[in-house]
Amino acid sequence: MVTAPLRLAKADYIPSEQMPVAVAERTPQSSFPPHVHEFNEIVLVWRGNGLHVMNDRPWPVTCGDIFYLHADDCHSYESVQDLVLDNIIYCPERFQLALDWQQLLPARNEGCWRLTTRGMALARGVIKQLEVESRKSDLLSRQLTEALFLQLALILQRHRYASDLPWQLPEGEQLDLLMAAIQGHIASPFDLATFCLQHRLSERALKQLFRQQTGMTIGHYLRQLQLCQAKYLLRSGDLLIGEVASRCGFDDSNYFSVVFTRETGLTPSAWRQRFISGGEAHRLHNAKG
Template sequence: MTIQSLPDILRYGSISEPLWIEFDRRIGYHSMDTTHYHRSFEFFYLYSGERKFFIRDSVYPIQSGDLILVNSNFVHRTSELSQPNHERVVLHFDLPFFDGLSREETELLQSPFLDGYPIVRLNLQERLHLETLFESLLRELNDRPPGYQLHIRNMATELLLLTARHMQKRKALPNVEVTPVQRKVTDIIRHINQQFREPLHLDDLAKQFYISKGHLSRVFKEVTGFGFSQYINITRIKEAEHLLRETDLSITEISEQCGFENFSHFGKVFKELSGLSPRAYRKLE
């Protein structure tokens, strides 16, 4: 299951419970009706779109892939920025969520909310890791198999732990300005995400986006953490996994639909990234 296959609204728990989760896909312009605050720590992740986030006394422009950490009882509100439509997932951690943990563990998991600067801008590799955890959590919430509540709590704890470790390694800087290079790479990534079913070559994209081949290869790696070809393969294999799980298409058809010109190359790349052959992956799922 991918984010795109989820219903527009998913809910878990409530504001009076230790863990409260909201997933929303909103079409058109949308702003919160009221500025509000609550005792729980808020863990807000913007999957797609753009927003303005008011927290305490400052307004922050946020974009797809940004993580926002709202401390307990901080007044906050979101509103539209320039683009309609957005997808977001919000986890609320109330104090009883941390019951049973040691003092050191509680302090570690709460530390991201106390950092002072609420915006965490992840690189692409970190973002994909975070989204993998979110997708596992939301899949459980949507399907609700036996023990799903335990899995959701474990995933929520892992999200906090991942963020706490990230903050210790690399403090978020109070500067969310996007550089021209980052903007260029973002445009290229969006193009890849939309056109991954078609042939994609470094030479062609370099010409299309008015950048030299060598420079594109270098800055793409610097900004995303992935090589150019590596990211294209990851994008294609993620779609192949989705089609293997959700459709009855043959493996050959999936290979073609995901942009692989050579079936044997598809099988090799799939096994490198998934750890299984396409046939074994389908059987396991």
């Protein structure tokens, strides 16, 4: 029996019926079951790591990740470790400024974005102001809250980049350069020494910076990306296990099965069978044989 997700109400997070925006600080964010909202939400991750499952697709998250969620997007948090984030809650129907918000905020189901280090610093300052003003209920505070939300939306638009696409990042954004490079090597080996030589960076210092900001090693982060991609491919397509392994950076499908089983508690085949019908499972089993 499938349990319906929790539904979070506006009144529990935005006490004033007129206020369009609120900030829900999560320091830390604990594991949280699947839920939907009566409001839209922007999630900005500041520190730590965990697994964010959005509309049944898992995403490994750490500092700099951004998610734009609509009211009926279902998401949850799992396997969290010192995860610190802010939820920017907003109700589009309460906005008073005559703006095309669809042009300022990404369309739904566009996956995960990342924010540059410079963008994180700018966004953090605006969010602190937004948190103060959104707790009030007078007209001026409501207007200022919406203006601050507009400022935040513009900062995110200017400083974000798609995590799964090549991007020219500003010089000096060491962590962002590294994140973009790692996410571009899910299906192929990533050589940190070569990357550091190419960008004239200290390998030791970069490892320390990554561990400090994310709470995990570079190798662990890459492995989480590979496993999340494997979960998505196993659930959403009919690729053979060996093909999934290859697309996720594993040359040996047996080793892939060992790693996947160790991390999830299920074999790749058992994971897939959770999401497909009996007839389709039988077809895939025959094709594999």
